[in-house]
Amino acid sequence: MRLERDLPKKSWYKTPIINCSESNKISQTKMDTPFLKNTTEIKLSELREKQTGRIVRIGGHGHLRRRLLEMGLIKGTRVYVEKYAPLKDPLELIVKGYHVSLRVEEAAQVILDEVSQELTDGS
Amino acid sequence: MGPKQIRIALAGNPNSGKTTIFNSITGTRQKVGNWPGVTVEKKEGSIHKFGYHLKIIDLPGTYSLTPFSIEEIVARNFVLEEHPDVVIVIIDASNLERSLYLATQIRELDCKVIFALNMQDVARSRGIKIDADKMSQLLDVPVVFTVGNKNEGVDILLEKAIELAESDIELPRTRRVKYSKDIEKCIENFKTYLEKTIGDNLSYNPRWIAIKLLEDDKILKDRVIEKTGDKGSEILEQARIHRSHIMNIFDDDPEITFTDERYGFIAGIVKEVMTTSTMQRIDISRNIDMVLTNRFLGFPIFIFFIWAMFQLTFTLGAYPMEWIETGIGMLSGFMGARLPDSILKDLLIDGIIAGVGSVIIFLPNILILFFCIAIFEDTGYMSRAAFLMDKIMHLIGLHGKSFIPMLMGFGCNVPAIMAARTLESEKDRILTILITPFMSCSARLPIYIVLAGTFFPRRAGTVIFSIYLAGIVLSILTGRLFRSTLLRGMDAPFVMELPPYRIPMLKSLMIHMWDRSKMFLKKMGGIILIGSVIIWTLSSFPSNIEYSADYAIKMKVAKQTFEEQTTLVQEKELGQLKQKYEEETKDLKRKLRTETTEKSYIGHIGKFMAPFFAPIGIDWRGSVALLTGFVAKEIVVSTMGVLYAVEDDEADALKHALRESGMTPLSALGMMFFVLLYVPCLATIATIRKETQSWRWALFSVAYSTLLAWGVAFAIYQGGMLLGFGIA
Numbered sequence: 067m068r069l070e071r072d073l074p075k076k077s078w079y080k081t082p083i084i085n086c087s088e089s090n091k092i093s094q095t096k097m098d099t100p101f102l103k104n105t106t107e108i109k110l111s112e113l114r115e116k117q118t119g120r121i122v123r124i125g126g127h128g129h130l131r132r133r134l135l136e137m138g139l140i141k142g143t144r145v146y147v148e149k150y151a152p153l154k155d156p157l158e159l160i161v162k163g164y165h166v167s168l169r170v171e172e173a174a175q176v177i178l179d180e181v182s183q184e185l186t187d188g189s
Numbered sequence: 190m191g192p193k194q195i196r197i198a199l200a201g202n203p204n205s206g207k208t209t210i211f212n213s214i215t216g217t218r219q220k221v222g223n224w225p226g227v228t229v230e231k232k233e234g235s236i237h238k239f240g241y242h243l244k245i246i247d248l249p250g251t252y253s254l255t256p257f258s259i260e261e262i263v264a265r266n267f268v269l270e271e272h273p274d275v276v277i278v279i280i281d282a283s284n285l286e287r288s289l290y291l292a293t294q295i296r297e298l299d300c301k302v303i304f305a306l307n308m309q310d311v312a313r314s315r316g317i318k319i320d321a322d323k324m325s326q327l328l329d330v331p332v333v334f335t336v337g338n339k340n341e342g343v344d345i346l347l348e349k350a351i352e353l354a355e356s357d358i359e360l361p362r363t364r365r366v367k368y369s370k371d372i373e374k375c376i377e378n379f380k381t382y383l384e385k386t387i388g389d390n391l392s393y394n395p396r397w398i399a400i401k402l403l404e405d406d407k408i409l410k411d412r413v414i415e416k417t418g419d420k421g422s423e424i425l426e427q428a429r430i431h432r433s434h435i436m437n438i439f440d441d442d443p444e445i446t447f448t449d450e451r452y453g454f455i456a457g458i459v460k461e462v463m464t465t466s467t468m469q470r471i472d473i474s475r476n477i478d479m480v481l482t483n484r485f486l487g488f489p490i491f492i493f494f495i496w497a498m499f500q501l502t503f504t505l506g507a508y509p510m511e512w513i514e515t516g517i518g519m520l521s522g523f524m525g526a527r528l529p530d531s532i533l534k535d536l537l538i539d540g541i542i543a544g545v546g547s548v549i550i551f552l553p554n555i556l557i558l559f560f561c562i563a564i565f566e567d568t569g570y571m572s573r574a575a576f577l578m579d580k581i582m583h584l585i586g587l588h589g590k591s592f593i594p595m596l597m598g599f600g601c602n603v604p605a606i607m608a609a610r611t612l613e614s615e616k617d618r619i620l621t622i623l624i625t626p627f628m629s630c631s632a633r634l635p636i637y638i639v640l641a642g643t644f645f646p647r648r649a650g651t652v653i654f655s656i657y658l659a660g661i662v663l664s665i666l667t668g669r670l671f672r673s674t675l676l677r678g679m680d681a682p683f684v685m686e687l688p689p690y691r692i693p694m695l696k697s698l699m700i701h702m703w704d705r706s707k708m709f710l711k712k713m714g715g716i717i718l719i720g721s722v723i724i725w726t727l728s729s730f731p732s733n734i735e736y737s738a739d740y741a742i743k744m745k746v747a748k749q750t751f752e753e754q755t756t757l758v759q760e761k762e763l764g765q766l767k768q769k770y771e772e773e774t775k776d777l778k779r780k781l782r783t784e785t786t787e788k789s790y791i792g793h794i795g796k797f798m799a800p801f802f803a804p805i806g807i808d809w810r811g812s813v814a815l816l817t818g819f820v821a822k823e824i825v826v827s828t829m830g831v832l833y834a835v836e837d838d839e840a841d842a843l844k845h846a847l848r849e850s851g852m853t854p855l856s857a858l859g860m861m862f863f864v865l866l867y868v869p870c871l872a873t874i875a876t877i878r879k880e881t882q883s884w885r886w887a888l889f890s891v892a893y894s895t896l897l898a899w900g901v902a903f904a905i906y907q908g909g910m911l912l913g914f915g916i917a
Binding site for chain 2: 124129130131132133134135136137138140141148149151152153154155156158162163164165166167168169172
């Protein structure tokens with residue numbers, strides 16, 4: 067258990083996952099205040115491992131949007147990024163107590179706020 | 190009259206333990222088939238219990254009943270159209286919220302529903318407690334606790350189901366999924382309108398029709414138009430007006446609002462019935478995943494598992510394969526000795542036994558392969574494999590799970606194509622099936638060895654490797670091409686659950702394995718049987734060939750000469766003479782065989798096809814060899830042996846004869862590529878037909894691969910000629 071508790075901190079500093087320059091900026095601001103509630107809206111795909119956030123809305127349309135909602139990714143739900151696949155796509159989330167994986171492009175449709183670093187999972 | 194029949198449908202999320210419960214109810218007495226018209230597996234089982242005849246139907250595992258995927262359509266239509274007496278909804282107790290989403294949707298269909306709270310043990314270990322009585326009361330549905338893999342609660346579940354089926358409770362029930370005031374008002378308005386206009390034209394519950402039309406349900410819209418005729422467009426127009434009303438209030442698509450509200454309703458229920466203790470839990474599944482999907486270890490372990498599966502399938506499988514081969518050999522030997530000579534005997538031994546035997550030999554492979562795949566699926570590793578591979582496969586426009594069938598293709602295309610069943614989206618499945626034959630299967634290897642060994646003796650390894658590589662490259666190109674043309678359309682969302690790891694139950698593994706293998710035996714048997722008879726007929730008729738010489742007399746003459754000479758010569762020279770005689774007879778026999786093949790129908794076809802093969806540098810003998818390869822690629826080498834006039838056991842002689850025949854390294858290369866790409870074999874075509882449920886895809890695959898093979902061989906041969914590589 068101790069190992070697990072230590073891991074997040076390590077990955078927090080050692081493995082920043084940066085998708086685009088824009089996210090870089092947002093991440094920078096978060097770096098300064100990693101444990102404070104953040105009201106900035108951010109895409110789920112821009113979250114790093116072991117981060118959690120609250121769903122504000124789901125973008126996209128049709129099939130994908132409906133599917134995400136049906137899997138329980140609805141407004142107000144907290145999601146936790148468990149890990150990214152070794153090739154950085156897809157990513158694994160914990161939502162409503164179960165594990166689900168999304169492609170990065172799909173995760174980009176999920177908009178979050180209140181992003182924070184958590185030591186345990188998001189449930 | 191026998192006992193009364195009750196039909197019970199099982200519904201639930203994937204990984205909710207639905208299959209386990211189905212297995213523990215029905216045991217091995219299950220029938221596996223397909224739902225009509227689609228490739229979704231349908232499982233049924235019948236048992237006698239409590240004085241009733243129970244027919245259990247396992248609906249496809251889904252997360253919802255929105256008619257997006259085939260599984261969802263199949264499940265919904267079954268409940269709507271076939272009216273099962275009871276629907277049991279399996280609810281994963283450790284995953285209550287999401288399970289209830291499907292459950293409430295089924296409730297809305299207004300059928301007799303009973304909830305099975307499954308995997309209560311897992312939930313309890315996670316500190317989750319569920320108040321079943323309260324849930325039963327709140328939703329007005331009987332609730333039963335079950336632990337599927339320990340067979341707990343299953344009998345009570347069935348008892349309750351029978352009780353419910355026999356009761357005359359009133360449908361629709363009063364307690365239902367409640368939406369917010371604005372939406373309820375809208376539903377009520379629209380429902381009243383529908384009751385007036387539709388009347389008895391649609392047998393579904395009007396409230397449900399109202400909700401679904403407000404959700405813009407395409408299938409139901411089509412249904413409404415079909416059933417109500419002229420009024421249809423008016424009804425849909427009304428639906429549109431109501432939809433825009435909701436859209437104005439909530440500022441979002443009504444279907445999204447409905448989903449939100451359903452989850453809201455569920456959240457309320459969950460709050461009432463579920464208590465979680467803040468117990469410190471050790472999540473074994475997460476710990477396993479720290480290794481198995483680890484950034485550094487994930488791939489090496491995955492590769493190891495695949496390698497192990499490959500090894501088991503093809504190395505361990507080689508032993509029983511050998512036994513089967515010996516068995517078939519003994520059978521045909523036995524038949525050969527016992528039956529009187531006749532055409533029927535030839536048909537039986539050379540046609541049927543040889544043909545079906547060449548396919549049945551794959552049975553051990555298929556058994557082992559499906560056992561391994563069942564382990565991957567039942568433990569939950571399959572979704573991790575997809576998680577790891579998705580990025581790569583997505584480049585070809587495929588799902589992560591397509592990787593396993595494609596890889597298996599290098600062993601044998603038949604089980605590989607069957608392995609594509611693990612893909613949920615039909616488009617992904619068809620695309621995977623279409624490109625899998627380009628994975629060069631092991632039966633093609635002997636052909637490469639002969640040709641590359643003959644014409645590229647020093648670089649055989651490199652040549653063969655580049656052919657394998659070319660197969661992969663062409664499959665990627667084909668994948669991209671089809672994805673952007675034939676199988677276009679939005680990618681199905683990847684969104685995939687990573688279920689907790691579970692220890693697989695041997696019983697379910699065995700059932701899984703046997704189901705698939707049974708299907709292979711049954712369906713392959715028929716088509717292969719017919720195919721073998723056709724090929725046999727083509728190669729052994731017409732029977733009254735006019736030979737250029739009378740081989741029987743020549744043989745007799747040779748024998749006579751030999752016998753005469755033996756009496757004349759001395760002991761010392763006898764051996765020499767005998768050898769000479771044996772060679773002579775061998776030569777005669779070979780000439781006879783060559784001529785028989787040449788003058789048979791297949792020979793005629795080969796010669797007829799010669800102009801087709803000429804531009805790619807293959808003569809009529811090569812064409813015949815390739816044609817017979819249609820049955821199974823293994824045959825190509827032996828046919829070449831016959832046609833290029835050598836004995837089977839003389840590999841070097843075939844090489845020599847091939848070089849003599851005027852074939853050049855260039856045309857050999859062309860031929861190898863042709864072998865790589867053209868129609869895999871009869872068994873593969875039959876499998877494609879079976880798995881895609883359509884002859885169209887099977888024939889398309891034949892046409893496409895043959896054309897591609899010809900095109901590539903043509904480019905190699907003609908291009909090479911232009912560049913001046915044509916000289917031997």
